[in-house]
Amino acid sequence: MVEALRWIKENSLALAFLVMFLVALGGQAVAGLLDFNDLQVAEGAEPVSFLEYVISSSFAVDVAENWQSEYLQFFLFIVFTVWLVQKGSPESKKPEDAGAESDEKQQVGPYAGPDAPRWAKVRGPRLWLFSNSLGLVMGTIFLLSWLAQSVAGQAAYNAERLGDLRDPVAWGAYVTSPEFWNRSLQNWQSELLAVLSMAVLSIYLRQRGSPESKPVGAPHSATNVEG
Known part of the structure; x- marks a missing residue:
């Protein structure tokens, strides 16, 4: 118990x-x-x-279009924060730390500790794959969700067209249609705005006890400092 x-x-x-x-x-x-x-x-x-x-395709497309936008948000945030910085944000590395960082700082290869994951101790493709596994998985889930949205969306869209006595459209025509991109972009813009808000507002605002916030007394200019 x-x-x-x-x-x-x-x-x-x-x-x-x-x-x-x-x-x-x-x-x-x-x-x-x-x-x-x-x-x-x-x-x-x-x-x-x-x-x-x-x-039904109607339910599947509604679920998939939200999932793909969420995973796109995390994929971009994970990858962009390797190289891009925001001074004062706990969501960013310090400007001088931009980049993939040294093996010593990342604790890989000869710098890996006894409790480090096995693939962090090796060299070659396995180390590269493990070093980028989070971004790769998030990007893959985004692509699969996007594909599911496009297939389910095509089925739902064609069901509406047939109900209106119009001809169905092929997958290629659907993914280049205003219907598909309206669904996608209305979710993308909201997710990107949320990331922007978190990165910038966390410079000046605090949430005591949260690792997503700087300590309450930390200077606004403090970067990569968590509470």
Whole structure:
């Protein structure tokens, strides 16, 4: 029991966000079903069941378009902060530390400690892959989510066109259409604004006890300092 409670405490951040994610996803499914069926009835069609809705292209495209924008945000932030800096922000490295940094500072190869991950102690492709694994995985998830959005979006878009007695469009035509880019860009701009706000507002504002904030008494110019 004690071990279980300790495990929960040590992983409480991930667990809290996992629970909130599942609740939000479930809420989106229920609200989306009600909205979808309301439109179905208004158009003289039969309502669909919950299962039919959550496996539909309409639900899939709404989920995928949000996922791809979130992972795009994190991918860009992870990669850009290797080289780009913001003086005074805890989300940025110090200007003099811009770049991939030395092996000694990154604790790889001969500088790796006894508890370092195994691939941090080797050289060659494995070290490069592990050194860039976070960005690679985030970028891959973004691309897969983008692909899922494009496929589900095409199906949902064609369903609407067929309902209006218009011809369906091919995948290539859909991903170059205003419909697709309107869906994508309205999410991208909000995510990029959120990152910009966090990077700049954290220069001057504080949240006591948060590692995403500088200590309350830290100077505004202090960079890469966490509370």
